[in-house]
Amino acid sequence: MTNNTDTTPSTQHRTQHIALPDVRTVAVEEYGRHEGAPVLFLGAAPSSRLLDPSPEATGSAGVRLFTVDRPGYGESTPYEAGHAPSWAGLADDLAAVLKELGVAKVSVVGWSNGGIGALAFAARHPEFVARVVVVGSPAPHEEVAWIPEEFQPFLAQLREDPPNAVAALAPVMGATPADAVANLGGGVDDERTLGELDNRARLEAMLAEAYRQGGIGVATDIVATNVVPWGFELRDVEAPVTLLYGAGDAIISAAHGEWYASRLPRAKLEVVEGTGHLLPLTHWARVLEAALD
Numbered sequence: 345m346t347n348n349t350d351t352t353p354s355t356q357h358r359t360q361h362i363a364l365p366d367v368r369t370v371a372v373e374e375y376g377r378h379e380g381a382p383v384l385f386l387g388a389a390p391s392s393r394l395l396d397p398s399p400e401a402t403g404s405a406g407v408r409l410f411t412v413d414r415p416g417y418g419e420s421t422p423y424e425a426g427h428a429p430s431w432a433g434l435a436d437d438l439a440a441v442l443k444e445l446g447v448a449k450v451s452v453v454g455w456s457n458g459g460i461g462a463l464a465f466a467a468r469h470p471e472f473v474a475r476v477v478v479v480g481s482p483a484p485h486e487e488v489a490w491i492p493e494e495f496q497p498f499l500a501q502l503r504e505d506p507p508n509a510v511a512a513l514a515p516v517m518g519a520t521p522a523d524a525v526a527n528l529g530g531g532v533d534d535e536r537t538l539g540e541l542d543n544r545a546r547l548e549a550m551l552a553e554a555y556r557q558g559g560i561g562v563a564t565d566i567v568a569t570n571v572v573p574w575g576f577e578l579r580d581v582e583a584p585v586t587l588l589y590g591a592g593d594a595i596i597s598a599a600h601g602e603w604y605a606s607r608l609p610r611a612k613l614e615v616v617e618g619t620g621h622l623l624p625l626t627h628w629a630r631v632l633e634a635a636l637d
Contacts, residue, residue: 386458432575517559
C-alpha cells in the first residue's frame, strides 16, 4: 500500500492503493477529518476518486470521506479480459478495501450508477454498513425506462456475450472531460450548477482521472448495470436507506426512487426541489445529513 499526501489546507487529502486478493489494486482517496465518522462515496458513471462534492460541506460535517476508483477508472486495476463484471463483485472489493483500511462501519452514499453499488455493498456485506444514501440512481430499464431507444440493439448484442462485453464497449466510450461533464447533467437546474466555475472545474478534474485508462471504467459500469445481473437482492438490504432525487433531474426521474422505495425494506424517498442530476454538488450538506442521521 502506498500513500501520497496533499497538505494544502483547503484540499487536504491522500491517496492509498489497496491490494486485493486477486492481485488487482484499488485506489482510494481520503478527505476530511481522519477522526470523523466514515462515509464512503461511490460516484456516477463515469467517475473517479477525485471528487469531494463540496469541500466546505465535508469540512463542516467533520466526516472522514472515502472515495474510490472502481475497476478501470483512475489508478484502479481493471478486471482481466473475459470477466463479466457485476455490482456484487464491486461490493466484495469494497469489503476488502475497508478491512485493509481498518474501517469497521461506514455510511455509504451512491450517486447515479454508484447507488446500485452502494445497495449491493449493503446487501452483501451488511456488517460494514450503517446507512445508505442513494442519489439519483437508475432502476432497471425494464422496470422504469430511461435508456434511449437507439442504444437498445447494442445492449442486446452485448448480452449475448457478457464475458467480452467490456472489451466490445470500451473503445467507443472514450470522451474528453468537457464533453463528459455535459453528459452528467440534464435540465435547466444542472446548467445553472455547471455555470459555476468551481463545480465545472472539479467535475472536469474528476473525469480526467476517470478516463486515465480510456473507456474501460465506464464500460465496466455499463455492463454491470445493463448487461449482466446485478448479483444481489434489494430485500437483503438491512440498513436504512434514504433516496434523494432531484425534482429537475432530466436523466433519472423520481419514478426511479419510487421503484426502489417500493422494494427496499427500510427506505424513505425525498424529492429535492431546485436541483437536477447534479444533486450531490448542490445539496452535499443534505446528503451527509442523511448519511449521518
